Amino acid sequence: MASATASKGGAGKSTLSAVLFYVFLTLFVLVSIFPLIWIFKMSIITRSELFQSPPTLLPGNPTGESYAKIFADAAFQQALINSVIISGVTTVICLFFGSIAAYAIARLRFGFKGIIMTLILAISFFPGVAIIAPLFIQFSTFGIIDTLASVIITDVVFALPLTVWLLVAFFRELPRDLEEAAKVDGATTIQAFRKVIVPLAAPGVFTTAILTFIFAWNEFLFATTFLLTPETQPVTVVIPNFASQYTTDYGAQAAAAVVVTVPLVIMVLIFQRRIVSGLTAGAVKG
């Protein structure tokens, strides 16, 4: 649309519209990243500056106190470790089950394919909150309440549609001839998948891994339902509780928020192209 309108009119008009366009873009970028910058500022200023009114725009006297405080907090360290374990294990399990299922859906012929794909995708419409009560009872029966396993199991199920959907899209893009050649040479379906498809699909699998990891890292509902003690809780559960623990120590709360988001922001900046291609693979049929 914009491209359809831009070339109209004289040179003066197009300069003006270019200026307006960049003003609009700058505003948009600023609004998107402002909270992170502001919270970062809150995390590196002194307590007295934090309570100053009007608030200062630039940090007057940067300090690492807030960071020192939260990194000395054993509960916060434990929460970071828990988050890494939950997200990492969820990603590995999801990719394992997801990639074999996605391969079958993308490549093999079978009668119930449509039903199975619908079933898997239905999970992305499924409100997780609807099953926390029965799952709490079941997990208690199996004795896995307050263990990382409880959240990993639920995260895997709710990340699966994303994983399968993305991998099906990636697998379909790969040339069929290679597997066929492998099969002619006597490889079984499983061998063709493992030796030919998996290495070729590595970039797609990697993109899927990033998105699954972010999904599990950000999950909150199941973690706050099934994990009852600071020994097992991930950062998403622990940080909101800081509001009661560090009541008016807003600097520490800000520092904790920065620590949790910065790795994600870096990952996003490095892999933005891949992430965008992954995110849009589902919505637009290509």
Added chain:
Amino acid sequence: MSVAAEKKRKGGFLKREFGDPERRTAYYMVMPAVLIIFIVAFFPIMYAMVLSLTDSTVVQTGPFVGFANYVEMLQNPDFLEGLINTAAFTVISVTLEFLIGLGIALAINQAFKGRGLVRAAILVPWAFPTVISAVMWRLMFQDQVGVINYVVNTLGIISQPILSDRTLLLIAAIGVDVWKTTPFMALLLLAGLQTISADVYEAARVDGANIFQRFFRITLPLLKGTILVAVLFRTLDSYRIFDLFWAMSNRELESLSTFVYKSVRVSQLLFAQGNAASVFIFVTSFLLALFFIYGLGMQTSTEE
């Protein structure tokens, strides 16, 4: 066709499905994913339905009471408040996200310098954990150190602390959600726009179509599929909103999901009613999805 012949045909179908080695391998490959989904999602929702019809607590299943829990739930002011908040939140935030997202997508659907930077900026709010963005914004809305609270107080727009008024809190939550997910919406719509060929616009222009005609007659119809997918996902996502309300408000801003959570995990006196609300959320989500698919003609085919 006679019954016997149909039976035979069916037997042939099953035989073909499970007799052929390649097809059998396919079923083995999808089996683990399907099984885990059944065990962890579909079985529990049936269990929730059973629990919602009984007078149960978290430790024991009680006697069958019919729809009594649903009746009590519908008379519970907390549930009704959650329902109203959730409906308002969903309708307003998804509408705003769609309109602003479409505007942004249309504006950046062209080659320009700094495209990578814009794309990165788009992804930053999306990558944030929702609870963490709630905590961040809460710090900015806070009445002692919050920059937004300071600005609106100074400008005289709002005089009371934002975080202690439920209506203001709901508005703030909508604002945070719009901030967080509009870029994502823009990204999806942009991907959809990029599949529309420039030739179509060119042809329309040659035929004398103006900018509005081009938008309503070409862009919107061709973008319909993408719009429906994006809006359905966002609608169902907003409808089950939990973490944002929970972390922004010291747990007093009610949504359907916070009602369920409080009933089954915090108070536990309302366990059965909480299960009724669970089933309510599940069924209404399902109906919403059906409405999009059949009512609005959303394409769900995943075939090549």
